[in-house]
Amino acid sequence: MRLLLDTHIWLWGLLDPSKLARRVVRALEAAENELWLSPISTWEALVLIEKGRVVIDRDPRRWMAEVWQAAPLREAPLTQDVAVQSRFLDLPHQDPADRFLAATAKVYGLTLVSADERLLRSSEFATLANR
Numbered sequence: 001m002r003l004l005l006d007t008h009i010w011l012w013g014l015l016d017p018s019k020l021a022r023r024v025v026r027a028l029e030a031a032e033n034e035l036w037l038s039p040i041s042t043w044e045a046l047v048l049i050e051k052g053r054v055v056i057d058r059d060p061r062r063w064m065a066e067v068w069q070a071a072p073l074r075e076a077p078l079t080q081d082v083a084v085q086s087r088f089l090d091l092p093h094q095d096p097a098d099r100f101l102a103a104t105a106k107v108y109g110l111t112l113v114s115a116d117e118r119l120l121r122s123s124e125f126a127t128l129a130n131r
Contacts, residue, residue, distance in 0.1 A: 001128075002034045003027060004076060004105045006114035007041040007097065009130060011054060014067060024113060024130045036110055037073045040100040076104045092118050 005013070005028075012019040013028060020028070027033055042064060048054040056063045078100065085103035086096075098119060105112040105125040114120060115130040 001027065001030075001032075002036060002108070002110045003128065004036045004038065004101065004108070004110035004112050005041065005073075006101060006112060006116060006119070007044045007048075008115060009113045010037060010041055011045060011048075015054070015056075019130075021130045024128065027113070027128060035071070035073050036076045036108070038076045038101055038104045039078050040097050040104070044097045076108055076110065078104070079107070082107050089122070089124055091122060 009020070009024065017025070028035065045054060046060055046064070049056060049060050058066075082100065082103045085107055086099040089099060089102050089106065091099060091102060098116065101112060101114075102119060102122060102125060104110065105127075109126075111126040111128050112119060113128045113130065120127050120129050
């Protein structure tokens with residue numbers, strides 16, 4: 001399976017794995033699964049760090065470089081197609097980061113791993129619920 005990690009799933013996996021459901025942990029650890037991350041998640045994580053909602057123990061740029069080097073993540077490019085799709089998805093809210101992640105899942109045929117019920121209710125892309 002090709003899994004696109006929602007920002008909170010990625011951060012929970014790094015900083016508080018106890019928040020991940022067993023089925024999600026199994027999926028993330030399965031060698032046959034590919035783990036994908038959008039640059040939007042990197043941006044969103046840095047915003048959360050700046051606001052103090054995510055606390056790390058070193059310079060954010062250094063931390064991010066270390067995280068990317070240590071984890072076997074594939075980058076899901078932010079393309080023109082993703083940007084266009086983000087505006088035409090049938091989602092119940094307008095959060096730009098969520099729209100970009102959902103569009104990325106749809107464009108690349110990825111399964112979005114999330115705990116966000118608003119995203120999990122969509123039928124426009126595959127999801128794996130953290131429940």
